[in-house]
Amino acid sequence: MTSKSKWLSAPYVLWSVVFIIIPLGMIFYYGLTDKTGAFTLENITAIMTAEHRKALWLSLLLSLISTLICFLLAYPLAMILANMKVSQHSFIILIFILPMWMNFLLRTLAWQTLLEKSGVINSVLTFLHLPNINIINTPYAIVLGMVYNFLPFMVLPLYNALSKIDENVINAARDLGAGSVHTFFRIILPLSVPGIISGITMVFVPALTTFVISTLLGGSKILLIGNVIEQEFTQASNWHLGSGLSIVLMIFIILNMIASAVFDKDGEGGIL
């Protein structure tokens, strides 16, 4: 490393120390101490109490379902995009990114208005004499909110991985007698694994930790692990327990990261 590049990296080093290293250190400090400042593992083992276990389990379940739905929706779309000409697909990608120009809180609030009992969707359904849908304040609404918010994060890495596949490889497979199903499972799917892993991480991690979507679309009736942690900080003012539970959550995120590292050795799955 030359002294020049050292100088140029200084702002980033400063950034990561101030906004990553120090906050992480604080979480570990609070998470491993009690109110008197003495060392304890109680905040970590607190995850085993019935209500925390339940919240964690529900969070894992809902974020896994959301990730799966995102994947099933995004993969065909990414394949269609990858096969398109540049002029066409850039327009479709724009359409996908366009809503992200608006704050995601506002978009989630809009879903609240859409899904309400006397909301927009139900008014239209009533007008058409169709049965109403009542999913607001249920886990279904939370999954819908997660899928809606995180779908672009699945589409983009998948599209990126798929468009990198050499056309000649697919042609070669066809030449050697593989049908389209065979080509897909033996060639396209394995070659897109880095994109799949990256997409899963990009959807699963924010879905696992969210507390806003569950508050807004779950009517505060459904407690996810993110809500538990948020409430320890903002309402119960028990930063120690909140930090301890955050550490537990980090373990799941790190597991996910390790899985990505194993499957995506070349680091090909980054967005765009």
Add this chain to the structure above:
Amino acid sequence: MKNKTTRAAILTLSCLLTSMAALTGCGASGGGSNGEVIVYNWGEYIDPETIEMFEKETGIKVVYDEFETNETMFPKVESGAASYDVVCPSDYMISKMIAADMLAELNFDNMPNAKANIGAQYYEQSRGFDPDNKYSVPYCWGTVGILYNQTMVEEPITNWAQLWDEKYADNILMQDSVRDAFMVAEKLNGFSMNTVDPDELAVARDSLIEQKPLVQAYVIDQVRDKMIGGEAAIGVIYSGEAIYTQRENPDLVYVIPEEGTNIWIDSWVILKDAPNKENAEKFIDFMCRGDIAVKNFEYITYSTPNDAARELIEDEDIRNSEIAFPDLSQYDNLEVFVYLGEEGDALYNEMWKEVKSN
């Protein structure tokens, strides 16, 4: 080559300097010609025009910030992450802050309006949480009750027990704040809303768990819009919202439930380490002026303890409104929240979590 390195260094340095300037910029005092005052109040709890009038008359700049529940306000103030001057907590939170030695004693000589305009009975009532009336000036008061939509219920709602009636499944809105939610269940079971008896609390918790499938959502400020929009039939609400919601939707009725309920006062306090204590007293006194208090009353519609303001209310119906200014002598089961101590708070939070995760 040498030149390039220097340039990079200068670039880095200037980046650092600008970011530091940005960081310290918000901490610097200044603002108006006579300094500033930093106010931390409930959401939608003031007429913004009165803030402008204060700034114009005094030359003090107001930095205004809002919170949604007492419980979210406390850790923010306690951690000192943001330095506020004036805060407007509720009764039990004030006693908690007094216990934590967070409040400054007020000098009422600097606040003639606070002394003259606020009704004596409200100071008397404040003694429950501020025994010597040293720390707080009442701003708003009221009860917690039931707001229901006449067109959506089969009989008038008069008591908390009806919030457990399966007829109203998915049509009930509860408060998403631990003390208010537990208060309902405690009154239903005939307990004090300040109980810390684990057995009584367990009963109240089980009632809330039993009720949960009937509850449409736990909400705070949204209860107002949802009730106006006819989204739910019954909602637990602060009396101050009743006048406003009825104005928007005449089908709504506010009742104080038979089992009794909570009566509360929100008061101005000044923090012990307030950077602008004098301006804070000026701000509180300004808010106690009759013409200002009436403006705020008409905007937020929460009952004012300000006698001078009440006389200025033009609409006779509202001046004598049973909702805004109920005759409390007819109720003998109203209770004030008191601070439960750290252990009591922890117990409530624990039980509330059990309700929520069930």
